Amino acid sequence: MNTSDKGFNTKLIHGGDIDDVFGSANVPIYQTSTFRFKNAQHGADCFSGKSDGYIYTRIANPTIRALEKSVADLENGFDGIATSSGMGAISSVYMALLGAGKHIISSDAVYGPARGILEQDFSRFNVEASFVNTSNPENIIKAIQPNTCVLYIETPANPTMNLTDIAACAEIAKKHNLILVVDNTFSSPYLQKPLDLGADVVLHSVTKFINGHADIVGGIIVAKDKKIYKQIRHAMVYLGCNMDPTQAYMTLRGLKTLAIRMERSQENAMKVAEFLANHPKVAWVKYPGLPSHPHHELAKKQMKGFGAVMSFGLKGGYQAGEKLMNNVHLALLAVSLGGVETLIQHPASMTHAAVSKENKLEAGITDDLVRFSVGIEDIDDIINDLKNGLDKI
Numbered sequence: 341m342n343t344s345d346k347g348f349n350t351k352l353i354h355g356g357d358i359d360d361v362f363g364s365a366n367v368p369i370y371q372t373s374t375f376r377f378k379n380a381q382h383g384a385d386c387f388s389g390k391s392d393g394y395i396y397t398r399i400a401n402p403t404i405r406a407l408e409k410s411v412a413d414l415e416n417g418f419d420g421i422a423t424s425s426g427m428g429a430i431s432s433v434y435m436a437l438l439g440a441g442k443h444i445i446s447s448d449a450v451y452g453p454a455r456g457i458l459e460q461d462f463s464r465f466n467v468e469a470s471f472v473n474t475s476n477p478e479n480i481i482k483a484i485q486p487n488t489c490v491l492y493i494e495t496p497a498n499p500t501m502n503l504t505d506i507a508a509c510a511e512i513a514k515k516h517n518l519i520l521v522v523d524n525t526f527s528s529p530y531l532q533k534p535l536d537l538g539a540d541v542v543l544h545s546v547t548k549f550i551n552g553h554a555d556i557v558g559g560i561i562v563a564k565d566k567k568i569y570k571q572i573r574h575a576m577v578y579l580g581c582n583m584d585p586t587q588a589y590m591t592l593r594g595l596k597t598l599a600i601r602m603e604r605s606q607e608n609a610m611k612v613a614e615f616l617a618n619h620p621k622v623a624w625v626k627y628p629g630l631p632s633h634p635h636h637e638l639a640k641k642q643m644k645g646f647g648a649v650m651s652f653g654l655k656g657g658y659q660a661g662e663k664l665m666n667n668v669h670l671a672l673l674a675v676s677l678g679g680v681e682t683l684i685q686h687p688a689s690m691t692h693a694a695v696s697k698e699n700k701l702e703a704g705i706t707d708d709l710v711r712f713s714v715g716i717e718d719i720d721d722i723i724n725d726l727k728n729g730l731d732k733i
């Protein structure tokens with residue numbers, strides 16, 4: 341069904357529908373590496389682009405295409421490119437849009453490896469990168485060089501929960517001829533639509549909210565126009581970080597409940613944030629839904645809700661954090677986020693361990709910072725678990 345004129349929830353349920361010979365209610369898993377051509381001419385037409393038949397799963401596959409079209413429709417983009425992981429999406433975008441002698445400006449607090457691959461790997465190919473606090477757009481303007489071609493932001497950012505004004509970035513990008521890329525993992529298209537705010541490319545780790553069940557790793561990119569879409573698809577196909585058909589099927593299944601999962605988990609998150617903010621052992625809480633968050637007004641402007649992830653610090657610092665993590669039992673001590681289960685982790689020693697201490701501090705990733713991703717369990721159980729853990733400090 342073409343769902344482009346339908347509401348968000350209808351798109352979630354029917355956006356992945358494809359024509360199928362047996363009338364299956366769900367997208368079948370086309371678990372095949374290759375596709376038979378009808379004859380020599382058909383094979384030639386598929387390769388030349390005259391026919392849009394399938395050739396080989398690294399290039400395209402019907403199950404994967406269903407997910408790509410569905411998420412592209414949710415993000416109001418031209419088309420989507422599913423990848424093996426969120427990092428596969430980020431690597432494909434960097435590979436497509438950067439080159440020797442080019443310069444990228446990125447938010448300083450981004451997903452650790454998204455920064456690490458620029459610092460440690462793309463730097464070897466003569467790609468320059470500047471990491472700035474993009475929450476203040478002035479910092480972006482100051483960092484622009486004649487060879488800058490990409491502005492890469494993550495909002496809310498991992499794990500500081502700082503927000504960046506997408507519309508303001510789009511204006512800067514347009515004026516200086518930069519391609520604006522937004523990592524929308526923390527919000528999902530349910531809460532935030534970067535392309536509508538002027539971004540050129542949006543990407544996700546579907547491992548998080550889009551799939552939502554902590555049972556697969558995957559990524560997706562959506563481009564606003566055909567030219568950039570083709571550039572990125574080429575990079576993905578040549579790098580070989582395609583999604584697998586079963587991964588796509590699982591993600592399509594998880595996607596259907598994105599809106600109701602997000603609603604419940606952000607309702608829980610608001611209560612957790614308020615509980616933590618009033619707890620004597622908690623030094624600070626950063627959740628976009630709290631009026632104390634420095635970008636609360638921006639959150640209200642560019643997001644439809646405040647999401648389910650927060651960070652907080654304990655008065656007892658690193659040791660208290662360690663104690664808390666060893667004394668919660670319902671919240672899983674695990675990296676990742678955006679699933680139906682509540683997760684807790686310590687970025688300084690875990691997800692952002694690869695970032696140098698100096699860069700961590702500059703990006704606001706302090707040693708006492710604990711990241712909490714709120715699931716859809718009963719709120720009383722989540723809060724009691726935290727309460728018991730905090731009592732042990």
Ligand SMILES: *Cc1c(COP(=O)(O)O)cnc(C)c1O
Pocket residue numbers: 425426427428451454494498523525526544545546547548557558559676
């Ligand atoms: C997890 C995450 C990624 C990386 O995704 P993978 O699926 O783990 O490769 C990228 N960006 C953000 C914001 C993330 O949370």
